[in-house]
Amino acid sequence: MEYKDYYQTLGVAKTASEDEIKKAYRKLVRKYHPDVSKEADAQAKTQEINEAYGVLSDAEKRAAYDDLGRGHQYRAGQEFRPPPDWGRGFGGGGGGAGGGFEDAMGSDFFADLFANLGGGRRRQAPPQRGDDRHATISIDLADAYNGATRTINMMVADRDAQDRIVTRERNFSVNIPKGVMAGQQLRLAGQGQAGPAGPGDLYLEIQFNPNPRYRIDGRDVYQTVPVAPWELALGGEIEVTTPSGKVNVTVPAGSQSGRKLRLRGRGIPGKETGDLYLLLEVVLPPATSDKARELYQTMARELAFNPRAGG
Template identity: 60%
Template sequence: MLIEWNDSVEFKDYYQTLGVDRDAAIPDIKKAYRKLARKYHPDISKEPDAALRMQEINEAKAVLTDPEKRAAYDQLGERYHAGQDFRPPPDWDAGFEFSGGGFEDIDLGEFSDFFANLFGRGGPRTYRGHSMQGGDRHARIYVDLEDAYRGAVRTVTLHVPQTDAQGHVSVREHNLKVRIPKGIKEGQHIRLAGQGQPGIGGGEPGNLYLEVHFTPNPDYRVEGRDVFATLRVAPWEAALGAAIDVPTPSGQVHLKIPKGSQGGRKLRLKGRGLPGDEPGDLYFVLEVVLPPAHTDKARRLYESMARDMPFNPRQTRQANG
């Protein structure tokens, strides 16, 4: 599931909405729902906010009686309270297995923006003949950018929601050894055949699809197969030119800084981005960093530059513009 958050939404405490404990079994949740529905159903209720309350009750039931939705929601719910501005971390659902394409298709117009953002993707299961193919499972995983450069085999821990005979929801860990293909891009899927739900009546098992994302890395930004990095250089390296050794995801390279370089200049290393039939490029974006003037000698050097090198960067920018 790829979730895009543009603005914060209001966190919904579904347990509070239904008046049940966080460890309540599904039959108890359904019982609480029926009691509230009898009170707030718009066809019979005299309450002025009956329609809104019924919508909130329906939404809470839709989440808390579905083991997959509930397990993912519980992962978030421990850290938030009702009404709080809410923007989950980008990897909030990493490692959770879901059936179909995530969650089943529903009429999202019936529920809040909070619900729609969390559970707004779905996918059908496949049926063949009189037997039924097992449902596909999906999960989001995070891999290091370096693994995408070289390829790797990694152990991935997935979390599988399950329900016991009494209706209590828990999460089982599922460890898999996964081959990360060299050159895989963010958003691509790794297909594990037969690792989905078992088939019924002789049907084949479904597949497990792992949606790959890159572990956040403060040093690199990825766009398709191109990789970008900020390279901090001293003023004299930018002005006079330099040859320096810099790290990259595929190893250290010897890089030439052209003389007269300005901050923001991009230095392109062709073919040093993510591998592929058409490999991407690696771009270093220069950032000129000034040494601090925290000693008498350093201040005198700056004062000398101010006298001997008259320079107004604002006029230079206007002239260039």
């Protein structure tokens, strides 16, 4: 039997906290879950990750596993057999709540290791919840400002009446909470893979639909606002339609294209609401009429302006 380094599998230190172990597990599951991963060994990798987490997330199992490695330099892949007296003091009586270790993962290493506990008897695995599913959902920026309800379609793996794996299309109604951010995950309880002890959960990672007018940085939003040349040169008040509604904004006289105006508290809502930055972009009137061409010729003659002078 080959020794398995569960800490190495999850990529955490042996001193890792429960939260660090849980975070590492979720990150790896999102990467290797067969429903979303393109890795060739995704199924096997997911089983290894689940096995490692099943031990390290259980305080008693982790204590017993750590006790096994204390004073030894076991390495992953090394030929290994548990010492005959190992496990003394870790649920040796069996039968009580939390007093035994079950062969829950189907791994020879896991089964042989923890079968030494509880009087040497291998216990029947308890029913397991189904796997969690992970997917992404694309929303408009307005949904983050106002909240929304969206229906998404997903192809999911399921079992038919003959216990064969089949693919089905399912519709999910999703409540988008106000203030949601890119990268945030929404949990739909009980919408994951089916399992003997009930289904897992569905986790939807938020991403925003591309929009050339907006750039999003955390809760801050950058919006491009087209302005006329005289609005920049002379200044004045302009009306701007923002994600949170229409606002009147004062453009300082003598502004240049690319100037940034900050509107505090007009970003994505939250405990600390972000800001909205308006990026002024000059738009020239087209010289498609005689009058327009005449005005441009007058400007060229009387202003004698060379934007490249001194460049």
